[in-house]
Amino acid sequence: MISQKAKYALRALVALARAEPTGQTPTVGEIASGQNIPKKFLEQILLDLKHHGIVASKRGKAGGYMLLKPANRITFGEILRIVDGPIALLPCLSVVAYRRCDDCQDEQSCEVRHVFAKVALASRDILDQTTIADSLAGGDDNPVLRIAG
């Protein structure tokens, strides 16, 4: 499961992307109430995204947030890594935060690792290719409702 925080981050970015063509810079309060997100919590999240160069902000009256990069250059994978950390299901499979499994004898021959490497590859394929703009466009997705347990 991804964290609630990551879900909020993604939804906030979608909201910003949607507001972008109108030239508006929505405030935290607006996004929060529109998306059903606790305001102070969202404040932290957007601040974090700002520190990571995803969004920009304007202070004072008529302030707000805007995307710093075009929506079609912000991937789900990028955001997930900022907010939740590694995407890989094993520490020894993470590029951004590689860590040896301290209980694992030989990484090369680890049977479990081989399987999760495939999963990591598949997930990364999707998450690093799909942008905020894509998700807004919607469209070509399989009409699948409940898929995986």
Added chain:
Amino acid sequence: MISQKAKYALRALVALARAEPTGQTPTVGEIASGQNIPKKFLEQILLDLKHHGIVASKRGKAGGYMLLKPANRITFGEILRIVDGPIALLPCLSVVAYRRCDDCQDEQSCEVRHVFAKVALASRDILDQTTIADSLAGGDDNPVLRIAG
């Protein structure tokens, strides 16, 4: 990330699968020391797997554990669901433990959900197709070392 517990469970099952052709029923202590797993922790894990019909046990001297189903019928997905719960990255995408996202207005049009549905589908494809026997056989895997963040 999967839990340490799930990793232990999978490694223990691989060990049992490997011992199977020899007719042996390894003890918790043997698996634990062989796989570098805390013994009492592994005891709990195997007990749990037993309750879920994955392994069987024999008590007393010369006791131990064995697989209850053939290794090529035990999938990674099945074990992960038992030990870690849902595989899907969103509660609203889980088959085994569906839960509405309480902050989400409309599930059908949720942009975030659409993307994670693809991930769930892809992950499930791999995890529900790959068995303990497959991982033991190794072989056809891509020779990828560090793949995803």
Added chain:
DNA sequence: CGATACCCTATCGAATTAGTAGTGATTTAA
């Protein structure tokens, strides 16, 4: 100058994780 909004740090309760500990029940072999 004062209202509005972002900026930043600290704190907190609940849940989860990764074990440890201790006792009980069963089987085998001497």
Added chain:
DNA sequence: TTAAATCACTACTAATTCGATAGGGTATCG
């Protein structure tokens, strides 16, 4: 028949993470 080995079960616990909440500080605009 009894000792030793082994699984069975329950309870506890220390540390961390999660999902916030609180409360100021700081810039900007009118």
